[in-house]
Amino acid sequence: MASEKVLKRSDSIADNMPDALRQSRYHMKRCFARFVATGKRLMKLQQIMEEVEQSIEDKQERSKVLEGLLGYILTSTKEAAVVPPYVAFAVRPNPGFWEFVKVNAEDLSVDSITTSEYLKFKEMIFDENWANDENALEIDFGATDISTPRMALSSSIGNGAGFISRFMTSRLHGGCDSSKPLLDYLQALTHHGENLMINGTLDTVSKLQNSLVAAEVYLSALPKDTPFQNFEQRFKEWGFEKGWGSTAERVRETIRILSEALQAPDPEKLELLFGRLPTIFNIVIFSPHGYFGQSDVLGLPDTGGQVVYILDQVRALEEELLLRIKQQGLAVKPQILVVTRLIPDARGTKCNQELEPIVDTKHSHILRVPFVTENGVLRQWDATAKILELMECKPDLVIGNYSDGNLVASLMASKLGITQGTIAHALEKTKYEDSDAKWKDLDPKYHFSCQFTSDIISMNAADFIITSTYQEIAGSKDRPGQYESHTAFTMPGLYRVVSGINVFDPKFNIAAPGADQSVYFPYTERQRRLTSFSPAIEELLYSKVDNEEHIGYLADKKKPIIFSMARLDTVKNITGLTEWYGKNKRLRSLVNLVVVAGFFDPSKSKDREEIAEIKKMHALIEQYQLKGQIRWIAAQTDRYRNGELYRCIADSKGAFVQPALYEAFGLTVIEAMNCGLPTFATNQGGPAEIIVDGISGFHVDPNNGDESSNRIADFFEKCKIDVEHWNRMSKAGLQRIYECYTWKIYAKKVLNMGTIYGFWRQLNKEQKLAKQRYIHMFYNLQFRTLARNLPIPSEGPQQPTPAP
Numbered sequence: 001m002a003s004e005k006v007l008k009r010s011d012s013i014a015d016n017m018p019d020a021l022r023q024s025r026y027h028m029k030r031c032f033a034r035f036v037a038t039g040k041r042l043m044k045l046q047q048i049m050e051e052v053e054q055s056i057e058d059k060q061e062r063s064k065v066l067e068g069l070l071g072y073i074l075t076s077t078k079e080a081a082v083v084p085p086y087v088a089f090a091v092r093p094n095p096g097f098w099e100f101v102k103v104n105a106e107d108l109s110v111d112s113i114t115t116s117e118y119l120k121f122k123e124m125i126f127d128e129n130w131a132n133d134e135n136a137l138e139i140d141f142g143a144t145d146i147s148t149p150r151m152a153l154s155s156s157i158g159n160g161a162g163f164i165s166r167f168m169t170s171r172l173h174g175g176c177d178s179s180k181p182l183l184d185y186l187q188a189l190t191h192h193g194e195n196l197m198i199n200g201t202l203d204t205v206s207k208l209q210n211s212l213v214a215a216e217v218y219l220s221a222l223p224k225d226t227p228f229q230n231f232e233q234r235f236k237e238w239g240f241e242k243g244w245g246s247t248a249e250r251v252r253e254t255i256r257i258l259s260e261a262l263q264a265p266d267p268e269k270l271e272l273l274f275g276r277l278p279t280i281f282n283i284v285i286f287s288p289h290g291y292f293g294q295s296d297v298l299g300l301p302d303t304g305g306q307v308v309y310i311l312d313q314v315r316a317l318e319e320e321l322l323l324r325i326k327q328q329g330l331a332v333k334p335q336i337l338v339v340t341r342l343i344p345d346a347r348g349t350k351c352n353q354e355l356e357p358i359v360d361t362k363h364s365h366i367l368r369v370p371f372v373t374e375n376g377v378l379r380q381w382d383a384t385a386k387i388l389e390l391m392e393c394k395p396d397l398v399i400g401n402y403s404d405g406n407l408v409a410s411l412m413a414s415k416l417g418i419t420q421g422t423i424a425h426a427l428e429k430t431k432y433e434d435s436d437a438k439w440k441d442l443d444p445k446y447h448f449s450c451q452f453t454s455d456i457i458s459m460n461a462a463d464f465i466i467t468s469t470y471q472e473i474a475g476s477k478d479r480p481g482q483y484e485s486h487t488a489f490t491m492p493g494l495y496r497v498v499s500g501i502n503v504f505d506p507k508f509n510i511a512a513p514g515a516d517q518s519v520y521f522p523y524t525e526r527q528r529r530l531t532s533f534s535p536a537i538e539e540l541l542y543s544k545v546d547n548e549e550h551i552g553y554l555a556d557k558k559k560p561i562i563f564s565m566a567r568l569d570t571v572k573n574i575t576g577l578t579e580w581y582g583k584n585k586r587l588r589s590l591v592n593l594v595v596v597a598g599f600f601d602p603s604k605s606k607d608r609e610e611i612a613e614i615k616k617m618h619a620l621i622e623q624y625q626l627k628g629q630i631r632w633i634a635a636q637t638d639r640y641r642n643g644e645l646y647r648c649i650a651d652s653k654g655a656f657v658q659p660a661l662y663e664a665f666g667l668t669v670i671e672a673m674n675c676g677l678p679t680f681a682t683n684q685g686g687p688a689e690i691i692v693d694g695i696s697g698f699h700v701d702p703n704n705g706d707e708s709s710n711r712i713a714d715f716f717e718k719c720k721i722d723v724e725h726w727n728r729m730s731k732a733g734l735q736r737i738y739e740c741y742t743w744k745i746y747a748k749k750v751l752n753m754g755t756i757y758g759f760w761r762q763l764n765k766e767q768k769l770a771k772q773r774y775i776h777m778f779y780n781l782q783f784r785t786l787a788r789n790l791p792i793p794s795e796g797p798q799q800p801t802p803a804p
């Protein structure tokens with residue numbers, strides 16, 4: 001097998017490739033001659049393999065060549081830029097690791113080339129003048145990253161906070177002087193001008209240590225549940241303020257953790273300490289994208305999981321903040337503000353309301369700031385003043401969402417000097433092949449020049465990046481990650497990025513979202529079931545009429561249902577699922593198909609992609625004569641009813657299918673699994689990580705419909721023979737959720753990140769500042785010009801701007 005010939009880390013491809021080529025010189029000469037025969041072009045792996053197949057016709061000979069190192073190099077190649085007589089390879093032997101080499105097709109000589117040289121090869125294909133322009137703008141964020149530590153292993157990617165804790169441990173080691181930054185950090189902790197934890201009298205580490213010893217002795221004599229107030233005065237005499245804990249026991253624990261961290265820091269102690277410090281009370285979350293509202297918004301343009309994610313995130317963060325504040329013994333009111341755009345023409349939603357309390361929270365609000373005023377489109381938008389007015393103080397943490405929100409978050413965080421996290425949900429760059437090199441063609445529709453520029457600015461500005469899965473950062477063995485695709489890329493005519501982001505940067509963290517468990521709970525919890533929805537759901541699934549809400553019907557009510565729910569975007573592939581079902585007689589005989597997606601009248605849509613999908617759905621129902629076996633339900637907006645819908649599908653002993661061509665994370669997968677519904681989900685993107693194939697659900701390959709529909713049919717056949725099989729999968733899905741995908745786990749992780757990276761940005765101040773200066777220049781010279789030139793959209797059918 002080719003994959004067994006893995007190079008050692010120390011081996012470079014440039015060093016090993018000449019030998020490998022020599023060993024198969026005859027075949028390789030032919031092969032490279034084919035590569036260059038048609039002139040300049042960009043080849044992807046599949047094309048490379050096709051050419052190899054054509055050049056080495058004999059199957060045995062071919063596998064012999066491919067079994068060796070050469071096969072390994074070729075299969076690890078992500079793309080090759082052909083500029084005769086050279087073929088420049090971008091090889092990715094492992095997630096995050098790239099090497100560039102050029103091979104001369106005439107004499108098969110191999111040279112290692114730099115990232116910049118590789119990108120120039122690529123540019124030769126798209127814009128030769130630019131490639132040869134010595135003054136072409138090159139962006140190198142790595143150049144300002146001199147002292148930032150880097151992780152070394154692909155497997156460490158995504159655990160940035162853990163790595164930073166270890167790194168900080170070594171910085172804090174070595175006595176009082178080394179621990180001073182921690183003391184400074186504690187001294188700076190305040191709330192509304194009031195000191196927390198320690199006051200100015202403890203101005204040296206040894207003074208702090210002495211006070212800690214005295215306090216611990218004192219506390220050991222007190223009953224565990226003594227409230228902090230009872231010894232607050234005494235504590236002040238030692239230089240301590242509020243925030244240590246609510247009871248003597250909790251305070252003593254915190255004191256011990258800090259003492260140990262000062263004496264001999266270790267990463268676990270440090271993380272424990274940071275989880276307890278009163279550092280975060282006020283959070284601003286930016287989410288200008290789409291229609292941000294609490295009801296009736298899902299399915300509106302650009303409005304999907306991001307809104308669900310943020311509302312659930314706010315609830316989870318507030319709950320965790322309230323718990324922590326209580327444990328800290330404080331009486332502080334936390335505030336979370338979701339800042340979005342105010343949409344005057346709100347289509348019956350509340351998106352035209354300025355301030356709206358968030359349901360199921362005590363202190364959180366949505367703040368909507370207008371983009372359009374009576375005087376036209378607001379070109380400059382500064383929400384900072386409004387936020388400061390509402391919060392009556394600076395926020396402690398700013399979190400951005402998606403390209404637009406992240407950019408605003410970066411600007412505000414830099415202006416106010418506060419810790420910033422970013423979330424992408426989905427980065428657009430990987431959604432379209434060669435979206436960077438072909439940016440000029442795509443720009444009129446998608447404005448990628450602007451979007452990629454803002455993405456790269458906020459990735460670099462952020463103190464930490466929250467991702468939902470590993471693959472979002474660094475992909476898989478075969479597929480580069482969404483962030484990884486920003487490591488090096490080029491937009492000929494605009495700029496060339498030789499170092500955009502480094503996936504080994506410890507700012508990357510995985511904190512996967514969950515699903516609201518008060519809405520999405522197992523179908524087996526009978527007493528909690530929302531039976532008031534039963535008649536409506538019965539009608540929704542089984543009535544025989546076509547109306548505004550549903551078309552098609554299910555003739556055989558006894559069959560299990562395979563179910564899917566998504567926006568009717570091409571990438572969601574609901575039409576693909578319908579076709580798999582239509583084609584597979586065995587599957588059709590075993591189950592019915594129900595999909596919730598978009599709506600039925602193409603003339604009502606403004607989105608070209610959606611219009612095409614609606615038409616395709618109708619055509620497929622016709623072509624495969626699906627009436628009687630399919631129910632197509634229009635987009636649903638009531639999440640409580642949706643929760644019950646998933647459970648009713650589980651009652652039918654059915655399954656959820658998420659067939660997307662690519663899915664960044666996939667909240668519906670989590671929702672279905674929370675309801676105990678066995679789930680089949682795409683192997684392209686996040687769901688491949690959520691589900692352990694064959695254990696907690698199944699993967700399906702959206703590019704191989706027959707295989708996928710047969711997998712689903714096999715499952716239902718097996719369930720017929722072994723009734724327990726369905727129950728086992730249902731339970732295993734739930735177990736996976738409880739272990740890895742809950743909002744509680746998420747909230748703890750994110751708040752800890754806020755504190756850890758807050759301290760880290762202080763330790764790393766000079767480095768941070770240098771980078772900020774570079775970003776500032778890039779923003780002013782590049783981004784603002786691009787943004788200024790954006791056309792203002794007019795009415796009429798819109799190009800899709802896929803919801804993240």
Ligand code: UDP
Nearest residue numbers: 298304305306308566635636666667668804
């Ligand atoms: N959703 C919904 N009604 C619909 C389609 C989707 O309520 O008609 C919800 C779904 O339950 C989920 C979210 O919208 O909470 C979609 O999130 P996902 O991550 O699956 O995809 P996205 O739309 O964000 O790409």
Ligand code: LCN
Nearest residue numbers: 305425664665666667804
């Ligand atoms: C955007 C997407 O495309 C989905 O894959 C995610 O689940 C959703 O946002 C929430 O992060």
